[in-house]
Amino acid sequence: MRIALGIEYDGTDFSGWQRLSHRPSVQGALEKALSSVAAQPVEVTCAGRTDAGVHGRCQVVHFDTEVQRDPRGWVLGTCANLPTAVAVLWAMPVADAFHARFSARSRRYCYRILNRPVRAALDARYVTWERQPLDAERMHEAAQVLRGEHDFTAFRAIACQAAHARREVLAVSVRREDEQVSIEIEANAFLHHMVRNIVGSLLPIGRGEREPGWLAQLLAGRNREVAGPTAPASGLTFIGPRYEPHWGLPAAVTA
Template identity: 60%
Template sequence: MRYALGVEYDGTGLFGWQRLGKPGTEAVPTVQQMLEEALSSVADAPVDTVCAGRTDAGVHARCQVVHFDSDAAREPRGWMLGATSRLPQAVCVRWCVPVAEDFSARFSARARRYRYSILNRPMRPALGRQYLSWVRQPLDAEAMHRAAQALVGERDFSAFRTVHCQAPHARRDLQRIAVSRDGEYVHVDVQANAFLHHMVRNIVGSLLLVGQGGQPGSWIAELLAGRDRTLAGPTAPPGGLVFVGPLYPPGCGLPPEVTLPG
């Protein structure tokens, strides 16, 4: 039987999603490693997982979607509660549903969504600081939003990928990007078919230079056309980034929060 899970986690202090190290070596705390250990305990057999999109060290997830196969006779509620009881407080399984054997958390997804949150005030945050980036200089969120629209569409995002990115090419379809202000908070919401390594954080780092007035709005389009990462802004810190979740076709039978409108 194949199951899909919705997994929520606080990435603070974790080394991202992907399992690191080799069997028999000391494990590094990653979400995949901890989740697989918990599921394997419930199944009383080894369980391997596949996720919708790998997150970096320090990045959080509201609803990471994962699939796994198991012959163990367990109800979805048993998988959900059993795994969560074996996970640290920073990770939980929000839901579990049986899916078709050809469902893939990675390849069946049609889009992925991220939100980057910035506290924009003179004083650093005390509450909720692990989920925020902090910028003391005033930001022009409207200017950031206008500049960001140059990124919408199927583009070559070489200017916003890390040198360590292992993707075979840099073309991605960025379906939506919006920068908005809510009082002292500035949010950058991004949706694309897929993302490159550090792509969202590199985009945010460049948009911040526009928001601070250090670069004109046209600079984002110039960076995109130039395809040179060394000319773009710095990589924004990981703590402000949350993987909101992927989106799947209605026929997959997943909860509404990860399902495209019919």
């Protein structure tokens, strides 16, 4: 039987999603908890790996098991064995053809910036602080050049192991709500540090240090060295993947 799960996590104290032998990871914590419920080893496959310090609103995973548990048992039993920073939102059986990574048609991220003179206290783990005023409309205008299929080498980490840098951005928006500026990006897939590097290049535009057309120049130039710095991990949340309706998954992850 193949089971799909929706996972929420605060990534602050983890060294990323991927299982590591010597550091805490979200995957390692989840597999340990699932193995306790199943009373046998369980390995999961996720929709998209996140870096150290990055959060997950609804990461989707799947695993195969012969153990019989109802969805409620998987959810409550696994949550009982997880650290407080990780929770299972839902569980459901899926077709054997379903794959958390390869069945996803797109993935979505949101980067949140607290834009005020004073640093955050309550939300410090989930936002990046920018004290200088940001023009969200200017940032939104600049970001529209990212839509479509492009070579995103300018926003790719040096350590990225992807076979190529071509990705298709389906939607991108920058908007302000009171003191918070949010950058949302949906793409078919992402490169290592791609969103954080894009944000790092949008910030000088929002501060008025660069013109909106600068982002188009960076994209066309394909030179990571002249683009903006990598924005901090704390502001980034993986909202989740999107799947076609025929898989029967919850509305939050269905296109």
